[in-house]
Amino acid sequence: MRIVGLTGGIASGKSTVSNLFKTHGIPVVDADLVARDVLKKGTGGWKKVVSAFGEDILRPDGEVDRPKLGQIVFSNPEKRQLLNRLLAPYISSGIFWEMLKLWMKGFKVIVLDVPLLFEAKMDKWTKPIIVVWVDPETQVQRLMLRDRTSEDDAQNRINAQMSLDLKRTRADIVIDNTGSLEDLKEQFQNVLFEVTKPLTWTEFGLSRQGAASVLVSIIVGVLIFRKVYSTGSL
Numbered sequence: 001m002r003i004v005g006l007t008g009g010i011a012s013g014k015s016t017v018s019n020l021f022k023t024h025g026i027p028v029v030d031a032d033l034v035a036r037d038v039l040k041k042g043t044g045g046w047k048k049v050v051s052a053f054g055e056d057i058l059r060p061d062g063e064v065d066r067p068k069l070g071q072i073v074f075s076n077p078e079k080r081q082l083l084n085r086l087l088a089p090y091i092s093s094g095i096f097w098e099m100l101k102l103w104m105k106g107f108k109v110i111v112l113d114v115p116l117l118f119e120a121k122m123d124k125w126t127k128p129i130i131v132v133w134v135d136p137e138t139q140v141q142r143l144m145l146r147d148r149t150s151e152d153d154a155q156n157r158i159n160a161q162m163s164l165d166l167k168r169t170r171a172d173i174v175i176d177n178t179g180s181l182e183d184l185k186e187q188f189q190n191v192l193f194e195v196t197k198p199l200t201w202t203e204f205g206l207s208r209q210g211a212a213s214v215l216v217s218i219i220v221g222v223l224i225f226r227k228v229y230s231t232g233s234l
């Protein structure tokens with residue numbers, strides 16, 4: 001199985017690119033959705049976060065008040081690291097289960113959309129790594145427009161992540177999403193071509209079909225060995 005890493009900065013356009021992958025039949029594991037699930041009321045992640053941050057971060061219905069928690073962690077690096085530490089094990093196992101489901105369905109190429117791919121050191125599991133880059137001014141403007149936040153708040157969120165310029169140096173493929181959606185779709189055609197190239201032997205071995213071939217080869221090998229052995233011992 002080919003596990004493609006998709007990352008970038010906040011509001012750089014990862015979800016927009018993810019949607020293009022999905023419309024071309026390539027499934028995407030979205031780390032933000034996994035992170036939402038592990039923070040739902042009553043889950044292990046929720047319990048850890050409530051005991052560390054207090055009940056003040058809860059809404060009247062007991063769910064985490066996400067904008068409130070966001071304001072706390074995006075303006076305070078220590079609190080952000082604490083939240084990351086508490087949720088990281090739940091997020092990684094959630095991503096693993098989502099990948100396993102896609103593996104069992106027989107998908108040969110999947111995309112992991114993980115905003116903190118490098119920060120969480122998950123880049124070592126993915127190849128190629130795609131970074132969706134955007135120029136700093138456009139990033140702030142798009143973030144303010146989408147989340148209806150102030151410039152200060154948008155800048156805090158951007159500063160909470162590794163810089164996009166550093167991320168692009170660690171990419172196999174860079175998508176520059178500073179231009180229009182049409183420009184993005186044009187670049188995406190080349191990305192799709194790269195990502196759907198025939199699997200390497202290692203990638204094939206990691207796919208369900210590859211694992212099945214290995215299993216069948218082992219069974220056939222054992223049967224032949226037993227046959228030869230029992231014939232020889234007669």
Ligand SMILES: CC(C)(COP(=O)(O)OP(=O)(O)OC[C@H]1O[C@@H](n2cnc3c(N)ncnc32)[C@H](O)[C@@H]1O)[C@@H](O)C(=O)NCCC(=O)NCCS
Binds near residue numbers: 010031039070083087
């Ligand atoms: C702080 C929370 C509650 C704010 O929720 P909110 O609904 O406002 O934002 P949402 O989850 O949609 O995230 C939006 C974007 O913020 C950025 N972001 C989220 N968490 C972090 C973080 N810990 N550090 C840096 N950037 C982050 C990502 O680019 C993400 O795409 C939420 O982001 C959260 O639980 N974060 C910790 C979990 C995490 O690390 N998520 C990233 C998945 S790898």
Ligand SMILES: Nc1ncnc2c1ncn2[C@@H]1O[C@H](COP(=O)(O)OP(=O)(O)OP(=O)(O)O)[C@@H](O)[C@H]1O
Binds near residue numbers: 010016184
């Ligand atoms: N090329 C583009 N031209 C104009 N608007 C765009 C373009 N690409 C993305 N956008 C818009 O910019 C905003 C951010 O894009 P998107 O939500 O895809 O970013 P993201 O990287 O997934 O963000 P996050 O890290 O918060 O999940 C959205 O409102 C989206 O519609």
